[in-house]
Amino acid sequence: MIEEQNLLIKLIILAIVCYIVWSIVGAFRRRARLPPGPVGVPLLGYLPWIDRANSHRTFCDLANRYGDIFSIRMGGRTVIALASYELIKEAFGQPVFSGRLPSRFVRRMTRGCGILFTEGEKWSHQRNFSLRYLKSIGFARSESARQISDELAGMMVKLDSMAAAGQPVTTIDLLTPAVNSVISKLTLGKVYRDDDENYRDYLKAFDEYTKLMNPLPMLFPFIDYIFHWTKTAKEIQTRFDIMFQFVQGEVLKRRQLLNCQQPKSSPAECLTDAYNLAKVQAESAGDFETYSDFQIVRVCMELFFGGTATTARSLEWLLLYMAAYPDEQSKVQQELDQLIHRNPDTNKSAEEICLDDRDSLHYTQAVIDECYRRVSLSSNGTFHRATRDAELRGYLIPKDAALMPLAYAVHHSERHWSHPQGFYPGHFLDNDGRYQPSRYLIPFMIGRRACLGEGLARQEIFLIFANLMRRYRVELGSDCCYGDREKLLEGRLSLIRVPEKHTLRFSRRF
Numbered sequence: 001m002i003e004e005q006n007l008l009i010k011l012i013i014l015a016i017v018c019y020i021v022w023s024i025v026g027a028f029r030r031r032a033r034l035p036p037g038p039v040g041v042p043l044l045g046y047l048p049w050i051d052r053a054n055s056h057r058t059f060c061d062l063a064n065r066y067g068d069i070f071s072i073r074m075g076g077r078t079v080i081a082l083a084s085y086e087l088i089k090e091a092f093g094q095p096v097f098s099g100r101l102p103s104r105f106v107r108r109m110t111r112g113c114g115i116l117f118t119e120g121e122k123w124s125h126q127r128n129f130s131l132r133y134l135k136s137i138g139f140a141r142s143e144s145a146r147q148i149s150d151e152l153a154g155m156m157v158k159l160d161s162m163a164a165a166g167q168p169v170t171t172i173d174l175l176t177p178a179v180n181s182v183i184s185k186l187t188l189g190k191v192y193r194d195d196d197e198n199y200r201d202y203l204k205a206f207d208e209y210t211k212l213m214n215p216l217p218m219l220f221p222f223i224d225y226i227f228h229w230t231k232t233a234k235e236i237q238t239r240f241d242i243m244f245q246f247v248q249g250e251v252l253k254r255r256q257l258l259n260c261q262q263p264k265s266s267p268a269e270c271l272t273d274a275y276n277l278a279k280v281q282a283e284s285a286g287d288f289e290t291y292s293d294f295q296i297v298r299v300c301m302e303l304f305f306g307g308t309a310t311t312a313r314s315l316e317w318l319l320l321y322m323a324a325y326p327d328e329q330s331k332v333q334q335e336l337d338q339l340i341h342r343n344p345d346t347n348k349s350a351e352e353i354c355l356d357d358r359d360s361l362h363y364t365q366a367v368i369d370e371c372y373r374r375v376s377l378s379s380n381g382t383f384h385r386a387t388r389d390a391e392l393r394g395y396l397i398p399k400d401a402a403l404m405p406l407a408y409a410v411h412h413s414e415r416h417w418s419h420p421q422g423f424y425p426g427h428f429l430d431n432d433g434r435y436q437p438s439r440y441l442i443p444f445m446i447g448r449r450a451c452l453g454e455g456l457a458r459q460e461i462f463l464i465f466a467n468l469m470r471r472y473r474v475e476l477g478s479d480c481c482y483g484d485r486e487k488l489l490e491g492r493l494s495l496i497r498v499p500e501k502h503t504l505r506f507s508r509r510f
């Protein structure tokens, strides 16, 4: 009996040892099939070597060492970095690399709704629905251009008085509400002003929410498991609830308005109307899920979220670059002055630059593109997920690995740019000085999940930038000096790349 027991114990131990050896060999064999990359330490992977404020630089160094595709361990997750345009195009065109990272915490906040964190059928339906309706009501076309023009007028009134008083301007404070108004008109059919207390609470919660958000639960399964018990998670949830209630209240108000309208078939005036109308139809056919209230609120919040900080920061960077490079600013202004001078009899205000002028403004467009390139706002892109084991360029990309598109590396590669580290609008001009876009410029990313708001963002940025440049000369405020130019323009990278706090001085040109 004892002998039998001993034999059984020996067999169990042997089985455990075999399992461990088999797992280790399997892990090594799988590791050998992954793209090359540095070895990290247990639990943390390569995280201790990543420069937190400038992670794009660490990744560029790794790309130089290991090539355009490399793998690293970040916490508990395998990350596959893609450092060339061709690789990103090849990967992000495929459904298998179009997932989003799973996180229990994100799932609790999104309940599987919205666009940003969803996948498959649900994602494609919501994305296509939003895009179709936003296009039909003039998203990135006439309606939004009108809205931008109104916001510009308001911004110029404030800037005129600040310029007259010689007051320094914190541009981001001016740009964020203007950009937010454009997106709120398109999604909720209304523009909110600073004196609206609920809206002020919403903006405050939004600002705090973005500062509190943390990628760690996506990288460490253990942290993901316990995160929702932490104080930070509770603080995030409180901010989320404030934002959610604000948007939900507005969605319900639109629904009441729509119900009172005659005839009932009147067209949707904003995305919320479109959703409310689709909801009635779907529910009469027994579908209570596709256009649920949570879904509608989530999509509106994501468009607010995705569309505001990115666009406002891009404009902030552009104005800062113009102040830091006064000669480039003069060239833009010379081009704008010539355009206005050449069209004195247009029926539009001679001072307002509109979208039709874009094709004549070669240098201005080149400066905007060069700023997208030089800054690379979303320097390391947004993580995608491999939804199953797959191959890319002969390497194994394991299920649930994160794919990280290194936009900064593409934007600073000597293969594509003659002055990768400089600010050189000539990258986007042909020999005759005409604007020439480059496919290697990918600030909005490419492929199936590329930015949904690219058209609107490009339009806003062009109109606001060109009109501000036409009217004002901008200079660095007294808190920054030209000697520190490169340091100032370095900024720091959190979710997106932001400049250090600074002010600019605006003066009227005429």
Ligand code: HEM
Residues within 6 Å of the ligand: 115, 116, 117, 127, 183, 302, 303, 304, 306, 307, 308, 310, 311, 314, 377, 378, 381, 382, 383, 443, 444, 445, 446, 448, 449, 450, 451, 452, 453, 454, 456, 457
């Ligand atoms: C300069 C401004 C902007 C930049 C640089 C930018 C950049 C990006 C990037 C890099 C992505 C990730 C793409 C990917 O995962 O491969 C993205 C996604 C997204 N953006 Fe933008 N964006 C901007 C403005 C906007 C605006 C104005 C809106 C809304 C109107 C918007 C809505 C979205 C949405 C909903 C997604 C998620 C798409 C999906 O997962 O299918 N963005 N954006």
